[in-house]
Amino acid sequence: MEAAAAAAPARSALPFPGRLAAAARPGRAPLPAPARRLVARPLRAAGDGAAHAVEAKEALPIEKRFPPFPSVMDINQIREILPHRFPFLLVDRVIEYKAGEYAVGIKNVTINDNFFPGHFPERPIMPGVLMVEAMAQVGGLVMLQPEVGGSRDNFFFAGIDKVRFRKPVIAGDTLIMRMTLTKYQKRFGLAKMEGKAYVGGDLVCEGEFLLVSATE
Numbered sequence: 001m002e003a004a005a006a007a008a009p010a011r012s013a014l015p016f017p018g019r020l021a022a023a024a025r026p027g028r029a030p031l032p033a034p035a036r037r038l039v040a041r042p043l044r045a046a047g048d049g050a051a052h053a054v055e056a057k058e059a060l061p062i063e064k065r066f067p068p069f070p071s072v073m074d075i076n077q078i079r080e081i082l083p084h085r086f087p088f089l090l091v092d093r094v095i096e097y098k099a100g101e102y103a104v105g106i107k108n109v110t111i112n113d114n115f116f117p118g119h120f121p122e123r124p125i126m127p128g129v130l131m132v133e134a135m136a137q138v139g140g141l142v143m144l145q146p147e148v149g150g151s152r153d154n155f156f157f158a159g160i161d162k163v164r165f166r167k168p169v170i171a172g173d174t175l176i177m178r179m180t181l182t183k184y185q186k187r188f189g190l191a192k193m194e195g196k197a198y199v200g201g202d203l204v205c206e207g208e209f210l211l212v213s214a215t216e
Helices: 002-007 017-024 048-059 075-081 128-143
Strands: 093-098 102-108 155-165 174-185 190-199 202-213
Touching: 075 093, 075 128, 093 128, 102 128, 128 155, 128 174, 128 190, 128 202, 174 202
Parallel strands: none
Antiparallel strands: 093 102, 102 174, 155 202, 174 190, 190 202
């Protein structure tokens, strides 16, 4: 009995005893090992993160996709600096500003603007001269500040040069204007500025502006 027990292999000591037994039987082929199941996973490209971000943004309703413009100066603060009033105040908000260097302002162009009935009734286009005036007002927000030594009583729009109109601005557009001080001769009260205006990232107007302080 002890010899027979010793001769019999312990089942718990051998892996897959049934398979080994079948392999040991004469005339029978060994059973094949079970095939592994391979799961194909798509490779992620380097730009997939950006693509997923775009998809997530597009999943939002369109009215929630675009954040509002920042407000460095609202219309009430602008009215405290500029002397202009309706219908000639052409800056609605300042979205970026650095005293004595530059300002970025916006003008919301709407069909209710008083110049559209005459320019033109069938095709409302913002007059180029009013784009230039709006840009000059943004320039005034740079110069009519205590940091520069100006006040609303002593700086005036004096001249323009190299003005180019690249695209028409129509009702419904948001005109974004950047005015940068390039030269300031305080002794003579002359300020030279570079101006660029955009709609949706497209340049629509550019030019050089001259502002001068009035002396008694």
